[in-house]
Amino acid sequence: MKSQGIKIQENIPLAPFTTFKIGGPARFFCEVSSEEEISEALRCAKDNNLKIFVLGGGSNILISDDGFDGLVIRILNTSCIIHDTSIECGAGLSFSKAVGLAKENSLSGLAWAAGIPGSVGGAIRGNAGAYGGEIKDCIESVKVVEIMQNANLKNKNDNAKLKIFTNSECGFNYRSSIFKQNQNLIILSCVLKLEKGDKAGIEAKMKEVIGKRAQKIPTDPSPGSFFQNPTVTNKNLIARFEKDMETSCRDSKLPAGWLIDETGLRGKKIGGAMVSEKHANFVVNIGGAKAQDIMMLASYIKMKVRDELGVQLKEEIQYVGF
Ligand SMILES: Cc1cc2nc3c(=O)[nH]c(=O)nc-3n(C[C@H](O)[C@H](O)[C@H](O)COP(=O)(O)OP(=O)(O)OC[C@H]3O[C@@H](n4cnc5c(N)ncnc54)[C@H](O)[C@@H]3O)c2cc1C
Numbered sequence: 001m002k003s004q005g006i007k008i009q010e011n012i013p014l015a016p017f018t019t020f021k022i023g024g025p026a027r028f029f030c031e032v033s034s035e036e037e038i039s040e041a042l043r044c045a046k047d048n049n050l051k052i053f054v055l056g057g058g059s060n061i062l063i064s065d066d067g068f069d070g071l072v073i074r075i076l077n078t079s080c081i082i083h084d085t086s087i088e089c090g091a092g093l094s095f096s097k098a099v100g101l102a103k104e105n106s107l108s109g110l111a112w113a114a115g116i117p118g119s120v121g122g123a124i125r126g127n128a129g130a131y132g133g134e135i136k137d138c139i140e141s142v143k144v145v146e147i148m149q150n151a152n153l154k155n156k157n158d159n160a161k162l163k164i165f166t167n168s169e170c171g172f173n174y175r176s177s178i179f180k181q182n183q184n185l186i187i188l189s190c191v192l193k194l195e196k197g198d199k200a201g202i203e204a205k206m207k208e209v210i211g212k213r214a215q216k217i218p219t220d221p222s223p224g225s226f227f228q229n230p231t232v233t234n235k236n237l238i239a240r241f242e243k244d245m246e247t248s249c250r251d252s253k254l255p256a257g258w259l260i261d262e263t264g265l266r267g268k269k270i271g272g273a274m275v276s277e278k279h280a281n282f283v284v285n286i287g288g289a290k291a292q293d294i295m296m297l298a299s300y301i302k303m304k305v306r307d308e309l310g311v312q313l314k315e316e317i318q319y320v321g322f
Helices: 035-047 095-104 120-125 199-216 235-245 256-262 291-309
Strands: 009-013 025-032 052-055 061-063 068-075 080-082 086-090 139-147 160-166 185-193 273-275 283-285 318-320
Touching: 025 035, 035 052, 035 068, 035 139, 035 160, 035 185, 061 291, 068 185, 080 095, 086 095, 095 120, 095 199, 120 185, 235 256, 256 291, 273 291, 283 291
Parallel strands: 025 068, 052 068, 061 318
Antiparallel strands: 009 025, 080 086, 086 185, 139 160, 139 185, 273 283
16 A cells, blocks of 8 residues: 555554454554644545554554454654643653653642553543543643545545644543544644642652552453443442442442442453453453453343343443454
């Protein structure tokens, strides 16, 4: 496949680009850092009638054993400019690097995110959150490349357009945003709005968060929480949770991990896939897992939770190439 400025490789294994360490190859693969490079990748895909998949840090996806039969565009824009109370950064910057830079510059607002893997772009798309924080609360604006699907464009180069979304235009919601709903939006960079803070205080909060995460989060390869915490209407189930966990249920959402635990699936294995012993909402790769093993285990979990508790779980992770 011909391209002027970007290198397009063929048949590239994708498993190493994911935290799950699972999945087959990309038929075509390229790495891009700028609007121009994204546009060129999109042009190549269009000219060759290929589907695209935008890859960030690969920490929230399951790639099929057959891989992805199209062009994988890996976002590598890691630019970063520190302002007085904000950070302007590329979508490819690792989220933990952004959190660390905020601390180094005594900017508060991101300590809750210490330890979350992946890229800034991926975090924005899924409105990443932990311990009461969500990235939506730190976003001033997001710069995107919008894929123009209009085939009648006179100028072949007009296949992509730059756009800036303010926070209120991002449609943030629980683990969602307009960028998740609209596949034509590729996040290029953002401005994180923070506050002047005390470096030692920020560091202490980050340490606390990392300590809490270490107790809960399995170290085996995984894509993080597998299912979203569902909104539940069954009052008896909510009362059972509150009694069992000695805590109150917020916004009628029950932790998916608690629901899975209630069905006794902690430790359940199919092939190399297992419901983590440490946290039941983590499906982990205990060695050599196939995407097929993960899919079978995920279906089994959903069936058990639906049949026994009447709750329909929905994946937080994204399936790629299925
Ligand atoms: C051990 C572990 C712990 C985790 N803990 C948390 C947690 O506490 N809270 C939390 O919210 N998440 C958590 N996660 C999940 C994951 O880290 C986040 O969802 C992360 O923000 C995903 O970013 P990514 O760059 O890895 O996205 P990827 O996995 O690369 O992609 C995920 C989706 O985002 C899209 N995407 C990626 N970059 C862009 C872009 N620039 N433009 C448009 N679309 C894009 C992809 O196409 C894909 O659909 C955890 C994961 C792991 C492995």
